[in-house]
Amino acid sequence: MAILANLHMSDPAKSAENDQKKGTDDYDHLHRVRPLMEMIQLNCKAIYHPRQHLAVDERMVGTKARLSIKQYMKAKPTKWGLKFFVLAATNGYTIDFKLYTGKSKTASGKGLSFDVVAGLIDKGNLGSGYIVYTDNFYTSPLLYRHLRQQGLGACGTYRQGRVGVRTIQENALTKKSPRGSIRWIRDGDLLFVKWMDTREVSLCSTIHPVYSGDTVQRWKKTGDGPHQLISIPRPTTVTEYNMGGVDTSDQSTGKQGDGPPLFSSIL
Structure with missing residues (x-):
């Protein structure tokens, strides 16, 4: 001190x-x-x-x-x-x-x-050629098109109703949609994908295809019998987003102790 x-x-x-x-x-x-x-x-x-x-x-x-x-x-x-x-x-x-x-x-x-x-x-x-992953606070068609013009790919979760996000009700996912259901729509160079897991997951990408054969294991109750492990399809955007490391930075920091960091001490 x-x-x-x-x-x-x-x-x-x-x-x-x-x-x-x-x-x-x-x-x-x-x-x-x-x-x-x-x-x-x-x-x-x-x-x-x-x-x-x-x-x-x-x-x-x-x-x-x-x-x-x-x-x-x-x-x-x-x-x-x-x-x-x-x-x-x-x-x-x-x-x-x-x-x-x-x-x-x-x-x-x-x-x-x-x-x-x-x-x-x-x-x-x-340089160019990088892929930037973002959560729904950052993801927007305006940003993603800007990154594409810079020679960068982008992928991330998005908020429904954000300016520029394409939405259609026809053939949309509902709460009764079976697990593993996939819906998508293209808007020029943007791909909007919805996937039903335990809840609806929405992602946008400028570089990925809709589906490339990926599956994920999930437990499912069949009638009155025990739960069984089944494979359900998973969109490529979900697979790549999970590997993109959006939360890794927070995890590497960990929870801070009681001591003030250097910046706050000087300020």
């Missing part, structure tokens, strides 16, 4: 100037740690070049510090802390990250989810 109290990552004089801007749009919440963050980001990109499959997700770093940028996420194991948007490889390695500090002054007008993914995908560093 004594070392942290005397540790400055930025110029103290410039930090004082930034403090005077509190309450204005010009105030930089991360001024004191920005040099350190940029150094870490540069080294993350330089030390390891990832393989084809990438994932974008949120990562919470727990802290008890009193910070205006601290966030709450109900679905995460660490519910209160600093919220990072992370681009990760399937082995959990962090390729790049962005600390969320609230509404951005440089927003494109296409939505936070679009700006996050577009900002994390550095084509100049990565």
